[in-house]
Amino acid sequence: MTTRRTGPRLALLNPIDPSHPIAERELALRMAQAIERMGWEAAILSRSSQLEAMDPDGVLCLHPQITAKLTRHPWLACYWNPPSLLMGVSNTARVHGEAFELTYDAYLVSGSKLEAHLAGLMAELERDPPYLPFHVSSPHSALTPNLGPHSRLFYVGSNWDGKRYPTLLRHLAEAGVLALHGTQARWSHLPEAYQGSLPFDGQSVIKTAHHWGMGLCLHLPQHRAYGVPNMRVFELAAAGAVIIADRHPFIEHWFADSVLYVDTSGGEEETAARILERVAWIHAHPAEARAMAVTAQSIFNRHLCLERLLEPLPGLLADLARRQSRPRSRPVHVGVLLPGAGDLAGRLERLARQKDEGGLSLTALIPDALLCAGNAQLVPASAGLAIRPLAEPAGLKALQAALSGIDALTILPEGIEWHQWHLAGLAAAAEPSGAAIAAGLWPILDELTGFPIDPAETLALPPPEDKRLPEGRRLARAWLRAGGFYCRTDRLDGLAVEGDDWLTLALTLPPALAEAGGLSLLPVPSLTLLRLPDPALTPMLRPWPGAQGMERHEQPPRLAGINDLDPDLAASVPFLWRPDDFERLPAGPLWLYGAGQGGELVHDGLPEAARARLRGFLDSRRQGEMLGLPLLRPGDLPPAEMAAATIIIAAQYVSDILLTLRRGSVAPAHILNAYPYIAACQELQATQQTSKCPRSEPNLGSN
Numbered sequence: 095m096t097t098r099r100t101g102p103r104l105a106l107l108n109p110i111d112p113s114h115p116i117a118e119r120e121l122a123l124r125m126a127q128a129i130e131r132m133g134w135e136a137a138i139l140s141r142s143s144q145l146e147a148m149d150p151d152g153v154l155c156l157h158p159q160i161t162a163k164l165t166r167h168p169w170l171a172c173y174w175n176p177p178s179l180l181m182g183v184s185n186t187a188r189v190h191g192e193a194f195e196l197t198y199d200a201y202l203v204s205g206s207k208l209e210a211h212l213a214g215l216m217a218e219l220e221r222d223p224p225y226l227p228f229h230v231s232s233p234h235s236a237l238t239p240n241l242g243p244h245s246r247l248f249y250v251g252s253n254w255d256g257k258r259y260p261t262l263l264r265h266l267a268e269a270g271v272l273a274l275h276g277t278q279a280r281w282s283h284l285p286e287a288y289q290g291s292l293p294f295d296g297q298s299v300i301k302t303a304h305h306w307g308m309g310l311c312l313h314l315p316q317h318r319a320y321g322v323p324n325m326r327v328f329e330l331a332a333a334g335a336v337i338i339a340d341r342h343p344f345i346e347h348w349f350a351d352s353v354l355y356v357d358t359s360g361g362e363e364e365t366a367a368r369i370l371e372r373v374a375w376i377h378a379h380p381a382e383a384r385a386m387a388v389t390a391q392s393i394f395n396r397h398l399c400l401e402r403l404l405e406p407l408p409g410l411l412a413d414l415a416r417r418q419s420r421p422r423s424r425p426v427h428v429g430v431l432l433p434g435a436g437d438l439a440g441r442l443e444r445l446a447r448q449k450d451e452g453g454l455s456l457t458a459l460i461p462d463a464l465l466c467a468g469n470a471q472l473v474p475a476s477a478g479l480a481i482r483p484l485a486e487p488a489g490l491k492a493l494q495a496a497l498s499g500i501d502a503l504t505i506l507p508e509g510i511e512w513h514q515w516h517l518a519g520l521a522a523a524a525e526p527s528g529a530a531i532a533a534g535l536w537p538i539l540d541e542l543t544g545f546p547i548d549p550a551e552t553l554a555l556p557p558p559e560d561k562r563l564p565e566g567r568r569l570a571r572a573w574l575r576a577g578g579f580y581c582r583t584d585r586l587d588g589l590a591v592e593g594d595d596w597l598t599l600a601l602t603l604p605p606a607l608a609e610a611g612g613l614s615l616l617p618v619p620s621l622t623l624l625r626l627p628d629p630a631l632t633p634m635l636r637p638w639p640g641a642q643g644m645e646r647h648e649q650p651p652r653l654a655g656i657n658d659l660d661p662d663l664a665a666s667v668p669f670l671w672r673p674d675d676f677e678r679l680p681a682g683p684l685w686l687y688g689a690g691q692g693g694e695l696v697h698d699g700l701p702e703a704a705r706a707r708l709r710g711f712l713d714s715r716r717q718g719e720m721l722g723l724p725l726l727r728p729g730d731l732p733p734a735e736m737a738a739a740t741i742i743i744a745a746q747y748v749s750d751i752l753l754t755l756r757r758g759s760v761a762p763a764h765i766l767n768a769y770p771y772i773a774a775c776q777e778l779q780a781t782q783q784t785s786k787c788p789r790s791e792p793n794l795g796s797n
Contacts, residue, residue, distance in 0.1 A: 101134035102151040102408055105144075109161040111546045112140050115277065115294060117325060118156045121230055123296030125154070128233040128400035140548040152411050154202070159191035160545040162555035163198055163619055164535060166513035168414045170407075171195060174204035174230050176316040177211055181651045184777045187544025188651070193558035196617040197533060199414055202228030205321040205344060219617060220526070224417075226410050227403065230325045234399040235332035237304045239387040241380055245307035246273035247373060248335060250292060250299055250326075251280075258657045259312065261714065261750060263287070265366035266310075271373045273306050275299075303333035308376055308383070310369065311339040312358070315661050318342050327353075331394035336383045338372045340365075348398060352389035358659050361753040365659070418515050425453045426521050429482070429500040429583075431493070432460050433576075433597040436508035444512055446479050451518045459484050459496050461596050488596045490589060497583045505600045509625045510534075510577035516620040520580035523616050529581035529607050530614040534574035536623040539564065555619060560638050572635050573627050575604040578620070585612070598634070605636045650770035655746025664748035664767065670696075671770040679704050680740045680764045685731070687751050688744030689713040689720050692772040696744040697721055699771060712741070714754060733760040740764040744772065 106125050108118045122138045129136035137148055142164040145153060150167060158171035159180060173195070180188045196215060203209045203225050216223060249272060251258060260283070266272040267287035274287040281288045292298045303309050311326035321343040330337045337353045339345050345353055354375070356368040376383040396402070432441055442458060449456045457480040465483050485492045497503060502524070504517060516532065524530040538554040541564065556571055557563055563571055581603075591606045593599030607613050650671045654664035670676060676699060684700075684707045686693050693711055700708060710724035718725045731739070741762045743751050748767050755765060 101132060102411060103135040103148070104129060104137075104407075105148055105150040105153045105167075106136055106138045107145065107153050107155045107161075108138060108140055109155065109157055109545075109547050109551070110140070111548055114546055117230075119294045120296060120299065121325065122156060123294065124232050125400055125404075127296050128404060131233065132401055132404065141551040142553045143550075152407070155198070158195045158198055159187075160194065160543075160547060161551075162194040162533075162535070164551075164553045164555075166620075168199045168411060169197075170200045170202055170226075170410070171198035172228060173201045173208055173212060174228070174322060176208070176314075176320040176322050178316040178319065179314075179656065184544045185651070186542070189558060189562070190543040190545070190555075193617070194555060197555065197619055198223070199618065200224045200226070200410055202226050204229045204323065207320045208322060211320070220523075220614065221617075224410055224413050226406055229323055229328065229398065229403060231328040231398055231400045231403055232300060232325075232332040232394075234395050234401050235300065235334070235391065237300070237332065237334045237391075239307065239334040239336070239384045239391075240304050241307035241336055241376070241384050241387065243377075245336075245376070247271050247338065247369070248273050248275070248303045248306040248309035248330070248333075250275040250302075259362060259659075260747070261362035262366045262369075265363065266369060269370055271370065272310075275302060300329050300333045303330055303335050306335065308336035308338065308373075308387075309333070311337055311345070313340055313342055314657050315659065316656070328394065328398065331390045332399070334387050334391050336376055336387045337390055338369055349390050349393055352386045352393065354383075354386070361750050362659065362747075418519070419451075425455055427455045427457065427499070427501045428517060428521070428580075429457050429459050429497050429503050431484075431503065431505045431596065431600055432458055432464075432507075433505065433595075433600040434508050435464055438464060438508075441506050441508060441510075442479065445506060447514075448512060448517045449479065451515050454517055454521065456480070456517075457482055457500060459493075461488070462486055484596060488593055488599050490586065490591050490599070493599070494583070494586055497586075500583060502580060502582050503586065504580045505576045505603070507573055507576050507597070507600060507627075509573070509623060509627060511622045511624055512577075513620045513622070517580070519618075519620055520578075520616070523614055524580050524582065527612040527614050528585045529612060530616055531575055531580070531604055531608075532578035532616045532621060533619040534578050534621040534623060535619050536567075536570055536574060537626060539567065553622065566629070567626075568635055569629050570623060570626050571638075572601045572604075574621070574623050575638075576600045577623070578616075579604045579607075581607060581613075585610075602636050605638050609639045650774070652770060652773045653767065654748040654769055658747055658749050660749035663752055664769070667743075667748075667752065667765050667767050669770045670742065670766055670768040671774065673699060673771075675771070676701055676704055679742075679766070682707070682763060683735065683739045684708045684742060685710060685712050685739050685762075686742050686744045686768075687712040687728075687755075689716055689725055690745060691776075692744040692746065692769070693720065695772050695775045696742060696768045699775070709735070709739070714751070728754060728758055736760045736762055738763055740766060742766045742768050744768050746772075 106122045108122045110118055126136040126138055139145055145165045153167050153169045154172055155169060156172050163169040180191050200223050201212055209225055263284060267284045272287040273289045274281050274284055275289055275292050277291055292302055309330040311330060313324055317324055323344040327345055339353050339355060340358045341355050354372045356365055358365045430445055445456060459482050461484045482496050484496050520530050520532055535553045536556055538552055589606050591602045593602055653669060654661050658664055686696055689711050711720045712726055712728055716725060737760050739762045746769060748769050
């Protein structure tokens, strides 16, 4: 029996390379399951060509920092990543991600703080997109609690950012209370707790959590700061499992005392001890614990399951449609400059499709040389387009003469596809200042954006800054700006523009108006460059106004690893970021706290004089030798040595190392944080594929 469709057709876009086993894959499957239960239609896709083939009513992008809006459909950003997480990725990824997330039509937002953050960004852009509360939740569940003597703390993760919570999870594993699931290679350091991998099928994680009967939910500090929950609390509630969680405003608000909480401010060892206390209480009070699980699941099913969160979606899509088709207070007469001889018939057809949208009347402005007897009849009378000739020679004076009696000017070069409602949207956006440029898409670059997107994707948003453009794409960038250009005709008065032909003039107008000021830049793409222009078409391009040099920040983007439990504590000690920072180390013996890759990078980055003072490496557990130097635990150092030493933290868990050092009987003379230097080295290695971080690299650590 076929289920009757009663709601929207939705595309769930996971733009990440489908071969990557990450959370978005699992989440897409759960969302599809919930949508199917509601009688709607859903398809999980990964690239724009699939979206065009499906032609959905809406696109829900699961990771809006990884791709911009790429098709004409309504795109809804699942906005559930704290913005501070972008500081933990490469500089290239951060710059692109901050641009991509602004290109959406509406936002499904996890929490009021994220909504406030977005509202601030949109206010700067003079946008007011609709928002809808949404979270990384799970489908409605009827599983009954399964707490019993067999129960262990269920914990699953891909460990994409390294050995997350290594000390904490090791203590739980050694106590025999932890059931770890995920990729075996990522959890090989905790074999006593590892219980196997789980398939990405939208169900196995929740079923396995149900089997174990209780589970652990910990958040990155960035999630707690923005009040954004992760997937774990919803999975555990759906599974009917007893939940042990860190103190998180969302969980405390919604689940109240149906969850057992732990304070993570004391570091990993202390947090592990508190978790073990909660586990002991659960086993000693199974009836009370089971009742808590029942209550948490009831709250989840009534308020937070995916079906409840998705219910308002048809109304949001209807709101977007109303906004797009809102009638204008008065008709606007737009002159459309069609420079260049190529694809004239196709451009006129595309132009005719825009005329009935938003109360516009359109006149095509075509150079005299192209208006031969055949070309004059390219558009049938029913298309409703007027045609005016452009006199030669090309120039602003001739253009303004052709625009007599016309309200506004726009440009349609060859090879440009305008999306539906493109001109109507531009006309509305240009009302305050009189001029606007819409963002556009183009054939994807070979250069990476810093994110692992589907390798079959063919479209992309250009880099947000011209200084990041490869030389071969500068003409294409100018072409896109011309295709997205719109201005009132009075804004052309006094512009200093010239060109030997109409195409050169068309490419010159946008930067000239940008220099004059009062040009709105619209982040939502509404046009596509179908093919790259011939670079021989124009030899000279007017540069886009703006800063040319790379900005040099005085604060590193990352002071600790992304899962450091207390980033504020990590920020309380001086940091080492650039190579020349190591030239100013305090006098006395040096010790590097970190016996992994970070320790090696800092060791190799030390100047010769500083390396001569290096006594060895420290690690919280290991002893032995590293790079020909002693490897000790902090307690192994003689008190006099510790009191005179400068300890350089060379690992990602900065706050935990600080707590260890401060709890010692003797404090070191100085503590310095070299994680910013390590992060800069790792980014450099990723982008240049080098094996070491050269001290001569001039841009190390700069943004």
